[in-house]
Amino acid sequence: MEPTEFKRMPWLDGLLDAMDAGIVVLDRHGRVQFWNRWMERASGTTEPDIHGRELVEALPSLRDTRLHNAVRDVLETGAPSVLSHTLNPVLFPLRCPDGRRMVHNVLIRPFTVANASYCLIQVTDVTAVVNRERVLREQRDARYRAIVDTAPDAIVTTDTRGVVQWANGAAALQFGFPPNELIGQHVSLFLAEGSPDWSGLLERDPAGRPAPVELIGRKRDGTRIDLEVSLARWESEGRSFITGVLRDITERRRTREELKANALAMRQLAEQTKATLDALPAHIAVLDHGGHIISVNKAWAGSGPQAGFLGDGSAIGDDYLEACAATRSGAEHADALIEGLRGLLRGGAPVSIEYPGLSDAGPRWYRCLAAPMAAGPFGGAVLMHIDVTEIKSMEAALRKLVGQKSTLLREVNHRVKNSLQLVSSLLTLQTMSLPGAAERVHFQDARSRIDAIARVHSRLYQTEQFQTIEFGSYLNELCTDLSRASGGDTLGSIEVRAERVDLPIDQAAPLGLIANELITNAIKHRGSTPANVLVSLDRAGDLLALTVTDQGPGLPAAFDMRRSRSLGMRLITSLTGQVGATVTLMPVERGTSFRIALTMPETRGPILEDSAAEWNG
Structure with missing residues (x-):
């Protein structure tokens, strides 16, 4: 048992x-x-x-x-x-x-x-x-964690189903989730709808390496984020895991799209520029830094050797400076153009030359313009020959027309001046026939005003400017005539302190009449002493001031220009309103001082006159 x-x-x-x-x-x-x-x-x-x-x-x-x-x-x-x-x-x-x-x-x-x-x-x-294995593993994991936790890219580890087992701090920051909230969640939590299967992304390139894949991710708040995902599978204790690096490429993709858009825009701009240059009638070529032609527009390419401009007949690849030296027309200007282009290609100034040429159609005029092209891939310059034959003809016609207009305007001013002098003479004759002194004074005042206007047209007739007159000289002449007409030094003196100021005729004529009235009144109402009158014309910026000061008995204490019954005062008030001026009675110890202030307008002569000055220059 x-x-x-x-x-x-x-x-x-x-x-x-x-x-x-x-x-x-x-x-x-x-x-x-x-x-x-x-x-x-x-x-x-x-x-x-x-x-x-x-x-x-x-x-x-x-x-x-x-x-x-x-x-x-x-x-x-x-x-x-x-x-x-x-x-x-x-x-x-x-x-x-x-x-x-x-x-x-x-x-x-x-x-x-x-x-x-x-x-x-x-x-x-x-x-x-x-315990020893655990310590070693923890040390190894600590080193690994220190590396991945400080990595700038999001790193997550999942099982083969795509459930997150671990995520670094960058992943939590990138997708806006607390670190612990990602653990146990499926990766679809931070991938856009319709993204491919997580484990199915483990495709490999022809070299056997995991191929990066671009996906669309989403943050916790729903914001879209562009990702580049690289995956790797690994085994531990009989289990399979997938570690993925999810790099934020939102900025890179945006930059890439911008570069693509810029490249497309540059191509479109280049095509548009070429189409524009081809549509221009001017002969245009691009030179490299050595003076060789690297591009021409349609007009240059189709011009042929008989076009008549300097260097005609040259083509892409030719040395333009040599072609320019061998040209058959405009040879006397070729040296100047060659020298200017050489300086330009060495960093000098742009070139502008106008020269005659001879084409099969007869004599022509060309203007050559050349400018540096430092921004181009080959450096060099842009060269343009413009046929200005018709422009030269139009300039000659306009020059002739301007001469005719100038003569006509001068003749008009001369005739207006003569007509006003004739009226003044008639008034003088009429004055002599009047029996009463009061009537003669009125006629003399009228003649003085007409003479002031005639003097404006006289100055316009004597100068090349038909829109403005130099008012300082006008005042000197006006005061000289008024002093002579009033009896000279026996009745007083008129001192003029005037700056050189060009005034349009629309302002000069009224302002001349105002000065005439003020000076005449100062002489007429001088009292028992000689009239000492100071006339000043000052300009400060766009402000002009005409001041007439006398040493006479002065004005009554309650004097008001707007209520004065004097024809002269009413005329001064009306004329200052016409030119937009203001009248001020300035305080003086003796006599009277009138200050007329107005704003200077922007003056510009007629287009024909400006053009004539440029051509004549």
């Missing part, structure tokens, strides 16, 4: 107790027959307390566990088992001497003694090894 008790030997017990491993012997009924000292220390259960008891009865936490099933397999079938802590986190309830849970591996195997079957359980403490 098979014995039920494990026969123990003192020397064997001592040997097993001395081992640095747990030894447990079970009989065929699963009862504990041996529990060495190592197991007593690790489990806290003594051998007498557990001997003879079923293992799962003494340790209920082992019932129906992987260890319990392995023991049953050994006792029933004799199949040994090895239970690793990595796959079986719960084995024996063991503790290390410091109270920590012991990490251990278990080896279960059958053995037979005297025809009796037993089960041997060997427990090995791997806590130190596991």
Whole structure:
């Protein structure tokens, strides 16, 4: 009959107790027959307390566990088992001497003694090894984490289904999620709808490397973000993972699109520029820094050697300076053009030359313009020959027309001046026939006003300007005539201090009449002393001031020009309103001082006169 008790030997017990491993012997009924000292220390259960008891009865936490099933397999079938802590986190309830849970591996195997079957359980403490591996792994993970956490690109690790297992700080910042909120979420959380399958992105290029893929991502707030995704698959402890680097290329894509748009715009601009140059009738060529022709427009290409401009007949690739020197027409101007172009190509000034030419159609006139083209790929210059034959003809016709207009205007002013002098003479004759002194004074005042206007037309007749007169000289002449007409130095003196000011005739004539009235009144109402009159004309910026000051008896205290019944005062008030001027009575110790202030208009002569001045110059 098979014995039920494990026969123990003192020397064997001592040997097993001395081992640095747990030894447990079970009989065929699963009862504990041996529990060495190592197991007593690790489990806290003594051998007498557990001997003879079923293992799962003494340790209920082992019932129906992987260890319990392995023991049953050994006792029933004799199949040994090895239970690793990595796959079986719960084995024996063991503790290390410091109270920590012991990490251990278990080896279960059958053995037979005297025809009796037993089960041997060997427990090995791997806590130190596991801790050392954990420390090394943590150090390795810390280095890895330090690298990936400081990476500027988002890095996420997922399982093969696309569920996020880990994400670096850049990923949380890039997509706007708290770091812990990404863990356990599917990558579709931060990818746009319609994005391809995550694991399906693991395509490889012809060299066998993972091919980057451009996708559209989305932030937590729904903002679109352009991504470049690179994926890699790796294995750990029998599981597959996918790590992806998601680079934000929003700015790069925007720049790329802008470059494409700019390139398209540049091509369109180049085509438009070429079409524009081809549409121009001028002969246009582009020269490189050595003077060789690198491009011509349609007019130049179709001109042929008989066009008549300097260098006609030259084509792309030719040295334009040599072609210009060999031209058959305008040779006397070729040297000047060649010298100007050489200076221009060395960084000098633009060239502008007008010269005659001879084409099959007869004599022609050309204007050559050349400007640097430093922004071009070859440097050099742009050269243009413009046929100005018709323009020269029009200039001659306009010059003739302007001469005729000038003569006509001069003749008109001369006739107006003569007509006004004739009226003045008639008034003088009429004055001589009047019996009363009062009537003669009125006629003399009228003649004086007509003379003031005639003097304006006289000055217009004597100058080349028909729109303006130099008012300072006019005042000097007016005052000289008034002084002579009033009896000269016997009745007083008139001093003029006038700047040179050009006034339009529309202002000069009224302002001349105003000066005439003020000076005449000063002489007429001088009292018993000679009239000493100061006439000044001052300009400050666009403001002009005419001041007439006398040393006479002055005006009444309650004098008001607007209510004066004097024809002269009413005339002054009307004329100042006509030219937009203001009249001010200036405070003086003796006599009267009138100040007429007005704004100078922008003066410009007629177009024909300006053109004539340019041509004559």
